[in-house]
Amino acid sequence: MKASKIAYKPVGLALGAVSGMLAGMVFRQAWKALGHDEDAPDATDEERGWGEVLIAATLQGAIFAAVKAAVDRAGATATRGLTGTWPG
Numbered sequence: 001m002k003a004s005k006i007a008y009k010p011v012g013l014a015l016g017a018v019s020g021m022l023a024g025m026v027f028r029q030a031w032k033a034l035g036h037d038e039d040a041p042d043a044t045d046e047e048r049g050w051g052e053v054l055i056a057a058t059l060q061g062a063i064f065a066a067v068k069a070a071v072d073r074a075g076a077t078a079t080r081g082l083t084g085t086w087p088g
Contacts (some may be wrong), residue, residue: 008087019071
């Protein structure tokens, strides 16, 4: 394993935590903006219908994937700018 890849591991873990928190905030704001309750439904929420649960899960997954990709890409680009090598 390359030294740059090993050195990037802790950075990648920290970026993963940051992206998870950021994605959660974006999802909550998007859910409210769509005119739904403040809290998105859980899959086991008995009072919510299938459609609402599946829409919430789809939106949440898309937001999490997009935010994670953006944060990971920014981290890799910043690493290349600092070290001159692409982590990976």
